[in-house]
Ligand SMILES: Cc1cc2nc3c(=O)[nH]c(=O)nc-3n(C[C@H](O)[C@H](O)[C@H](O)COP(=O)(O)OP(=O)(O)OC[C@H]3O[C@@H](n4cnc5c(N)ncnc54)[C@H](O)[C@@H]3O)c2cc1C
Ligand SMILES: Cc1cc2nc3c(=O)[nH]c(=O)nc-3n(C[C@H](O)[C@H](O)[C@H](O)COP(=O)(O)OP(=O)(O)OC[C@H]3O[C@@H](n4cnc5c(N)ncnc54)[C@H](O)[C@@H]3O)c2cc1C
Ligand code: SF4
């Protein structure tokens with residue numbers, strides 16, 4: 004088939020910005036078959052396939068795209084599935100522009116091939132058409148426990164179950180999925196997709212035990228010593244929110260992004276039949292502090308609850324760490340960016356409700372250790388931004404509970420679990436991966452770590 | 468699912484539930500709490516562990532009906548199940564090495580105070596207790612308290628039972644009578660705990676309070692339960708729920724708990740109307 008030399012990516016069909024900023028339905032609607040075929044034809048099927056090296060799990064990109072060209076969509080799915088367990092998720096939320104698509108040769112002149120969009124198309128096609136029931140593999144008699152049901156834990160559980168391990172996933176919350184269910188909003192990642200993954204695992208015989216806080220309800224030592232688990236994979240994420248420690252941060256109306264998003268996503272506070280409250284933001288002003296994906300999600304949720312929303316970020320637009328698409332979507336939906344500003348204090352009224360946030364203007368100085376230009380305060384430039392709520396979205400670190408309750412489990416200064424190149428921790432039989440090891444990162448990296456954990460656990464237990 | 472093994476109304480709006488939750492029962496300690504959800508759309512609410520039976524695999528909680536969720540819970544019957552029940556959460560109360568303590572409980576807070584008081588007693592401390600209620604009709608657990616404390620003062624706001632007045636007055640009497648306590652432990656409404664702390668401060672007696680801010684996950688993930696204690700931010704669900712009462716920023720804590728007042732009132736009405744319809 005002829006290569007399509009058009010320079011632009013097929014645009015993603017999306018809900019109209021002024022409609023979608025009032026609902027929680029998925030924003031991006033996905034390619035039609037025609038669009039997918041047209042986009043797939045833009046791939047040059049490069050021998051050197053630089054795109055593959057840009058993908059943290061090396062999805063065999065040209066290979067799956069050629070299957071699309073051949074209209075063998077199930078075949079395309081199988082190619083992706085060999086290296087990635089969550090294509091419907093990653094196709095939607097991977098920061099493609101800094102991974103696979105950044106390296107695509109088509110990007111040198113024009114836009115890169117829409118690899119993520121094609122991945123999503125293939126995964127959605129599979130989910131809609133595949134009828135094969137997942138088979139329950141022959142048991143090999145070994146018991147493995149997985150702590151946490153985010154992308155790392157789910158992937159590890161799935162890979163082990165396929166090999167016949169008797170896997171139990173323990174999750175602290177009442178619903179499995181980790182950040183995919185409590186953090187990332189429905190309009191970016193419909194929860195039915197996550198549920199399908201979890202149901203798939205259950206069909207393979209994986210037991211998913213929710214409402215179990217490992218370290219409190221049961222410890223890792225008890226799992227291994229009293230409950231017959233021969234190995235444990237810790238995928239407990241990085242769920243501890245950071246605050247700025249500025250005056251006024253505990254006033255009424257100041258949220259961590261985790262709290263705000265949990266109320267909305269996990270507890271469905273935006274629906275009338277939910278018993279969980281959320282601040283009424285209709286006609287109110289909200290400042291979201293930070294510039295990552297989490298900040299964009301908090302901003303776009305606030306918008307959907309009827310607020311005027313400012314993203315307050317201390318560097319410039321160029322430096323926003325969020326996925327490009329999220330920033331674009333946020334702008335389209337009417338979120339206002341107040342970059343090169345930093346909060347110094349939050350001010351309350353007599354009821355201790357937020358009434359404004361004092362900010363100081365910033366300018367970019369010399370590059371710091373991370374290579375990004377360091378923001379410095381402009382002396383005397385403080386001003387008051389009138390707002391009714393502030394959402395702190397400054398990042399997260401691993402929760403100290405597991406470390407505190409597991410003998411001999413070593414962590415670094417930031418509280419991240421230390422592992423070797425096989426994902427093994429300082430404790431024999433205890434493996435770890437995902438945000439719990441790296442600190443807040445990405446879905447695809449967590450998934451990759453889950454795969455590595457499963458491989459290492461299999462090797463460890465096979466050798467026993 | 469977590470089955471209600473027994474349900475006993477101590478008072479029309481104060482109900483004891485024994486819940487089947489073997490893994491929680493196995494680990495529970497005085498001072499810790501659980502988080503429950505009544506049904507699929509339910510919110511997550513924290514409730515202190517009143518008692519547990521490790522062999523039977525049950526956990527007992529005492530819940531006062533105050534709003535939508537506790538109302539829904541009160542309509543569940545023996546044999547019904549709760550959707551979610553997770554714990555034990557929070558740090559257990561430090562009860563060891565104390566010679567003489569005074570436990571102050573207010574209202575349903577007495578349900579929470581009891582296991583702590585009993586543990587102090589079992590650890591060998593001499594225990595005094597001051598418990599306060601609105602009136603005679605809502606006095607709970609008096610016999611249980613009496614069995615483990617050498618001095619028990621029951622107070623009612625209107626004097627319909629025991630001593631008339633506030634727990635702080637009764638506590639002050641004990642302190643002025645020369646009782647020297649290693650610790651005073653207060654559990655009840657925030658305002659009561661605030662005034663207990665204010666009362667003991669001039670005496671320099673270490674005072675521990677069991678804080679009850681609004682929670683969601685209970686694992687340190689959301690920061691919604693944060694308090695300002697001694698100028699520092701603390702997460703009550705993991706750093707507490709027990710804190711030094713002399714260091715808590717009370718005004719802020721009390722106000723933060725009223726954050727969702729309008730929603731709560733509305734939700735409660737909605738739920739009550741729903742149950743009224745069902746009855747018809
Ligand atoms: C709002 C938001 C938006 C994001 N957007 C993107 C995006 O667009 N693209 C992208 O690639 N990445 C994004 N990320 C990052 C990505 O979601 C995470 O890197 C990824 O989910 C990490 O996976 P994980 O499995 O390591 O941990 P998590 O997904 O955090 O899952 C950990 C699970 O373990 C459970 N747990 C924790 N402690 C215990 C315990 N003691 N016992 C039992 N269970 C426990 C937690 O409840 C949780 O369910 C976003 C993150 C957030 C918060
Ligand atoms: C650690 C802890 C232990 C507790 N132990 C007990 C107990 O043993 N028995 C008991 O009867 N009550 C206890 N409570 C209080 C109980 O959680 C609230 O009464 C309950 O959440 C009210 O829910 P509702 O929907 O019925 O009422 P609402 O009308 O929704 O709320 C009434 C009041 O309860 C508080 N509240 C509301 N939602 C929450 C929430 N999610 N978390 C915490 N507080 C909230 C607020 O101050 C609110 O104004 C405890 C609270 C905490 C934090
Ligand atoms: S998994 Fe992510 S990085 Fe890899 S090819 Fe797919 S979208 Fe690109």
Ligand code: SF4
Nearest residue numbers: 046047049054107108
């Ligand atoms: S680099 Fe781009 S064009 Fe080349 S194979 Fe990869 S996706 Fe196709």
Ligand code: FES
Nearest residue numbers: 685687689690704
């Ligand atoms: S309840 Fe979420 S951190 Fe305490």
Ligand SMILES: [Mg+2]
Nearest residue numbers: 534535536731
């Ligand atoms: Mg409520």
